[in-house]
Amino acid sequence: MNPALHIDTPMTRTEVRASLSLAAIYMLRMLGMFLILPVLSVFALELPDASPQLVGFAISAYGLTQAILQIPFGLWSDRYGRKRLIALGLLLFAAGSVLAALSDSIYGIIAGRALQGAGAVAAVIMALAADLTREEHRTKAMALIGISIGMSFALSMVIGPVLSGWVGLQGLFWIITALALLAIAVLYTVVPTPSVSRFHRDAEVRPASLKTVLANRELLRLDLGIFCLHLVLTATFVVLPLILRDSLQLETAKHWHIYLPVFGLAIASMVPFVILAEKKRKMKAVFVSFIGLVAISDAGFAWLKHDFWIVFGLLYLFFTGFNLLEATLPSLVSKIAPLDLKGTAMGVYSTAQFLGAFVGGAGGGWIYGHYGIPQVFLFCAAVGLLWFVFALSMKAPRGLSSLLVNVSGLNHDQASSLSKRLLQLPGVAEAVVLAEDGVAYLKIDKEKFDRMALNGLLQEMAA
Structure with a gap:
């Protein structure tokens, strides 16, 4: 036997380096994915042959290809090597960005976004993090990667509009290309190479266990939750930038004027509720309440007048709810999933997340084109209400x-x-x-x- 003699040993320098560099790669990739979100619906409508439905596809096409390929990429990395598959995925992401940058039609943007999503390396990055960290420190490495995702989303909402004002839509895609190439450079110059790569049940999908995970009702409830959350997010951003431009008369490059304070207030506001949920064991009450908060904010966008302070307040409610739910859903999966099937449960969960993003963009664009902007928000509110009803019957998770x-x-x-x-x-x-x-x-x-x-x-x- 050769057990760990002590679980309180600190992370080694190699583990810290691996965790930070992999988090940086994840952040660069997600920054490239999200930078386009707050501005694409404005710019894409000006392209030849553009329609609201095609713009919705352009926003969300990455979700479909990522949902299809993210589990296979993880499995292929076991056979062909982690770094090789990460590099391939980042090259696909860069190629999609170049295709979009060179396109002068909405169809080229859609193809580029789909190719971006085909570089589905999220699961491979998690597997490499597991290869490079000891078991007792793996949660810390995964937490750093999780933080990088949140940071990339917040940064994208603020700097995406600013950059688009300087370089336009094509220039934004060239910047995203550069971010992908920078991530490849980090991969080969900073990320350590593991001496041994093996399968990790806590970080990778085990195909033979998919049936068990899919039969777990509580996990399916969470999969539905992340599907609904990203459906609502993507559908909302099909039309939200148009409201900021047309109703508030705020040019696209200045949308950060509202996103920055809203995000700051939303993040500060959610912290006490995260503490209440985790420390005071009130997870279900907080979780369900914030689903209602997201649904109410979308209903408000549909029914209330779009002046500055109403939009500001509704965005504050929306992002407070979204940020808390985005942070707590993976924690709930970890608490509920069978001990040796966490990686498989997270693989199904991630697939549901990307499918939700695709359905949200495609559905939101179709509704906008046929019925108008208020109906998109009503659609989002209805999805939030449906999720709220399903979440009411969830079992209160144990504080584990x-x-x-x-x-x-x-x-x-x-x-x-x-x-x-x-x-x-x-x-x-x-x-x-x-x-x-x-x-x-x-x-x-x-x-x-x-x-x-x-x-x-x-x-x-x-x-």
Whole structure:
């Protein structure tokens, strides 16, 4: 046996470097994906053959190709190598950006956006992070990547309009191309190369377990949630920039004047509710309430007058709700998913997210073209209400966190015995030890968990 002797050891310099550099790659890619969101509907309507429905496809085409290819990319990386697949995905993303930059029609933009999404490297980046970090530090690495996603979205809302005012739509796609190439440079100059790459149940999809995950009603409820959230987000941005331009008389380059303070207030406002949800064990109440907040804000856009302060207030409600839900949904998946199937559950969840983005853009564009802007917001409000109803019947999640411990060198009997002993430790709610993985998967109650007791057990095993 060669278990981790102590779970409180700090991250090594290599682990810190790997975590930060992979987070940077993820951020550069997502920044490139989101930069276009707050401005595309304004610029694309001016292109030849453009229609509201085609603009909706241009905004959301990436979601369909990403949903189709993100699980295969992860599986291919097990066979052909992590860095090779990440580089391929980033090259596809860059090629899509170049195609869009060189296009003078809406069809070229749609093709470019679809090709961007074909570079579906999110799962591969997570797998490489798992290769480069020890089990006990993997959650920290994943958290850094999660933070990079949130930062890229917030930055895109602010700098996307500014950059578009300087360089136009084509110039914005050239900037996105440069971001993709910069990510490749970071991949090969900063990201360490793992000595061994292997399958990680907490970070990768296991095809044989998809049926089990898809049969879990609570996980499906969360998959529906992320589908609805990104449907609403994308459909909203089919028409929201038009309201800022036409109703508020705010030129596109100045849209950041409203996005920046709204995002600052929204992020500050959500923090106390995140604490209430996690620390005070009020997750369901907070979660369901903020679904209602998103639905109410979209209904307000449909029914209320579009003057500055009403739009500002509705955007504040929308982004407060969106940011909290975007942050808590992955946490809920982690709390609910079977211990050894977290990676598979997250793969299905991500697929639902990108499908939602595609349906939102395509559906929002179609509704806008046939019925008008208010009906798009009513559609979003109806989707939010549907999600609200489904979420009301969800089980209140337990206040548990995931913990992984390296226990390599065990045979099956020893792994079974260790599982039982781990369950006797204070604060350990679930424990699965898999000898073939050399990993103990735990769900713990942080308020009751005794780290010293676990360290003592690990040292006893190693003796």
